[in-house]
Amino acid sequence: MRPAAPGEEAVFAPADDIPEWAPTRALGRAVLLTGLLLITGVLVGRVDLVVLAIPFAVGTAVALRRRPRERPRIALTVDDAYLAEGDEAAAVVTVGNPDVPAYDLVVVRTRIPRWVRVEEGDRPRLLTLPPGGVEEIELRGPANRWGRHPFGPALARAAACDGLMASRPGIAAARDVKVYPVTEPFDADEAMPRAAGLVGGHRSRRPGEGGELAGVRIFGPGDRLRRIDWRVSLRTERLHVAATLSDRDAEVVLLLDVLAEAGRSGGVGGSASVLDTTVRAAAAIAEHYLHRGDRVSMLEYGTSARRLRPATGRRQYLTVLEWLLDVEAQPSPYEPYDQVFGPHLLSSNALVVVLTPLVDGRSAEMVARLARSGRFVLAVDTLPPAAAPPRRTGWSDVAHRLWLLERDNTVGQLREHGVPVVRWAGAGSLDLVLRDVARLASAPKGVLR
Incomplete structure (x- = not known):
């Protein structure tokens, strides 16, 4: 089996217009701690508690000054080459950051087919993506059994604003990898029991145009000149032609x-x-x-x-x-x-x-x-x-x-x-x-x- 052209380029799924980010527990803890320190300091009249709350409030505000609007985009492509059992299957997971703020952390996980042995398996991959950045994760491994093996779905989830905001997961649909069976050596030399057509590779009992010699007979109307057997014709002083059996298909x-x-x-x-x-x-x-x-x-x-x-x-x-x-x-x-x-x-x-x-x-x-x-x-x-x-x-x-x-x-x-x-x-x-x-x-x- 010969490999075909490389797979098509990754096409990202369009992001929704609705904001896809939600606060994390870290943001909730920061807001809660800041509020407790401020309220307690005001109630008991302690300035040190108010001063202690200021770094938490400033740090949270600075981290949230540039909030992302779009979740990460992810695409999954597979190699469209003709693969036989034992050949190496390949898939590429492409993750992109379409937003202006950077992603502090992107967790990518892809479902691996049972019969494709990828060294890293389906363990999560960790990435950091700058604004407009794109990263590719290549998955390779031998395909050990015939069939349609689905790579994916692939999932990517990002964290930004120093871990205070987390996105909804971006999902890429599964793509099938076709693995064809290994053809065991087979060769049957015996003739077919009965052929049906007049063109093929099997010898029949019907005279006709073929490659199997059936005998020599006297030249008759309709016989082709290239079928003349000159040795027999010269010996008998009459034109003779080589008769053949037709080749029939089954x-x-x-x-x-x-x-x-x-x-x-x-x-x-x-x-x-x-x-x-x-x-x-x-x-x-x-x-x-x-x-x-x-x-x-x-x-x-x-x-x-x-x-x-x-x-x-x-x-x-x-x-x-x-x-x-x-x-x-x-x-x-x-x-x-x-x-x-x-x-x-x-x-x-x-x-x-x-x-x-x-x-x-x-x-x-x-x-x-x-x-x-x-x-x-x-x-x-x-x-x-x-x-x-x-x-x-x-x-x-x-x-x-x-x-x-x-x-x-x-x-x-x-x-x-x-x-x-x-x-x-x-x-x-x-x-x-x-x-x-x-x-x-x-x-x-x-x-x-």
């Missing part, structure tokens, strides 16, 4: 099961949860097939039922990465909306890759329905080896082992129904399964008479 549907989350996410260098494995595997598979010229679409099996239409090219790859940033677990006791799997959305020729942990029984039923509909379905197991579903209070190790046995039975039943289930293991993990699916697709079908 549609790949990536179906993400987001009904349940299991395992603990440790970021890019730690353990992976179900969503981590699902998102990274989907990005890798989409990148591979889009690079080969195939159409890729995305579907979610969950309560929101999000969908990304099929398309090809680099723009679709960037759209897929943007779409994956919003993937989140959607547990629900209700049955997910199944009409997204209708024939108008899922082509009969498409290869449906279901990324599922098979933790919820509804997921296995969904995969079985897709297989019974006659589509080419491949289930990719995204459950980490050491992961388990969210345990209820009182769950024992025996109950956990029973759950594992039940899940193994579910996987076995899917395989008996003709649905291959394979654990995601990066490059080449789907080659053997795709070879079997392609062989089944090309096998002759029985016909009842």
Whole structure:
């Protein structure tokens, strides 16, 4: 991923016309002490108490001679570069003093995202701002997990008049930093089970313009001269042309099961949860097939039922990465909306890759329905080896082992129904399964008479 242009300049939020400053407790103590000394001195007739009150009164008056009118202005900007997991994210908090009096102290605090490791954390920063002064605070740290990570909101509160006046806080809205998933190496060398279009990178059984040699035949009307095989033509004394098979594209549907989350996410260098494995595997598979010229679409099996239409090219790859940033677990006791799997959305020729942990029984039923509909379905197991579903209070190790046995039975039943289930293991993990699916697709079908 290449970084884009630097982020836009900070734009300050306009200050209100109403005064935004209020007296502090220090001002109240100074006024109270001065008043007590003056009243006591007058009542008891002691001049020394009146003289003792004069410095407090003069000091307070001098400090308040130039009161500020506007609260500090603050803006938050983030770097708009394309970031992958492990790259350094950056944000800049800009604080300004639009008033004539100086700020004695400005306290700035910014909320830091959970998955961005900033060295100073979200501890308050202390500044002093002269009249018209501007200070910038730079926040940098590695982003350890994919997703949209909000920097902010940022807050700035100032004190002036020797600490006798304090402003209302200036607030800058949060800004999202986009961190894209790291695509694990993936390369499937096997052919697609069935291609749909006439242009693409897969070999078909239909003769046409392509790069796969199908044989040599006699020259006929409509054949191009560049296809003439001169060696065979000279030997047989008749024009022969090289026949080729057309290159066809395929549609790949990536179906993400987001009904349940299991395992603990440790970021890019730690353990992976179900969503981590699902998102990274989907990005890798989409990148591979889009690079080969195939159409890729995305579907979610969950309560929101999000969908990304099929398309090809680099723009679709960037759209897929943007779409994956919003993937989140959607547990629900209700049955997910199944009409997204209708024939108008899922082509009969498409290869449906279901990324599922098979933790919820509804997921296995969904995969079985897709297989019974006659589509080419491949289930990719995204459950980490050491992961388990969210345990209820009182769950024992025996109950956990029973759950594992039940899940193994579910996987076995899917395989008996003709649905291959394979654990995601990066490059080449789907080659053997795709070879079997392609062989089944090309096998002759029985016909009842």
